[in-house]
Amino acid sequence: MGFAEQQQDVPGAQTLMKPVPDCGERSYRGSGKLTGKAAVITGADSGIGRAVAIAFAREGADVVISYLNEHDDAREVAEFVREAGRRVVTIAGDVSEPEHCRAVINAAVAEFGKVDVLVSNAAYQMTHETVEEVSDEEFDYTFRVNVNAYFALVKAALPHMAPGSSIIGSSSVNSDMPSPTLAPYAATKAAIANLSASLAQLLGPKGIRVNSVAPGPIWTPLIPSTMPPEKVANFGDDTPLGRAGQPAELAPTYVLLASDDGSYISGARVAVTGGRPIL
Secondary structure (H helix, E strand, C coil): CCCCCCCCCCCCCHHHCCCCCCCCCCCCCCCCCCCCCEEEEECCCCHHHHHHHHHHHHCCCEEEEEECCCHHHHHHHHHHHHHCCCCEEEEECCCCCHHHHHHHHHHHHHHHCCCCEEEECCCCCCCCCCHHHCCHHHHHHHHHHHHHHHHHHHHHHHHHCCCCCEEEEECCHHHCCCCHHHHHHHHHHHHHHHHHHHHHHHHHHHCCEEEEEEECCECCCHHHHHCCHHHHHCCCCCCCCCCCECHHHCHHHHHHHHCHHHCCCCCCEEEECCCCCCC
């Protein structure tokens, strides 16, 4: 299908993308699957996190929107949550810092008194054609945003999670089919899948479920802000379905894993890849 060649500065803004991603703003219809739950979602200003926040609110959840610095995008998502009749907290900052991860959870507890659902979704990636292009600082930062933050969020949230709670890590098709030009990112996504599987076993006796979602190529601000324009133009065309996915197409999977409908799903890595197989 193809997109126009385009590029943005990291972390990218949803409103500047052509076309603007579909995060379910006009299409998602809730049915009360998360009524009364309190959810924390990182990277919730745009892309997959935005779609998840909108879906969770329309399913009845109150939502904490954690984001880096994309204030306009975050305000839009917050308004969608309010329009759904739910409470919302927005908190900006870098989840690569453990102190900020704790602040995100503290904000949820201060407002909602609990954490029922934790979605660790914020991520960093950058395309590089050679190993030499990847600085030590970038390699470290990629792991701190994608993996260390997940651990810090879980550790902070656990005292406020009751039996029936759900933790979801955003992994990737790269966890199983690593792209050579996204080597640090791909390694973190494999780590997220493995950490989720370990946590599922550790936390199962507490009645807390842990899963990961492995998206394929999804049209989010991460793409034009971290890939060269020529790769953006044909992003997702090589999938069996012949196109990139939209964030709205991920939201129902997160809803399932967060809701009581997924009460016996734990330790899973759910593939939403447009046909690319994950072992």
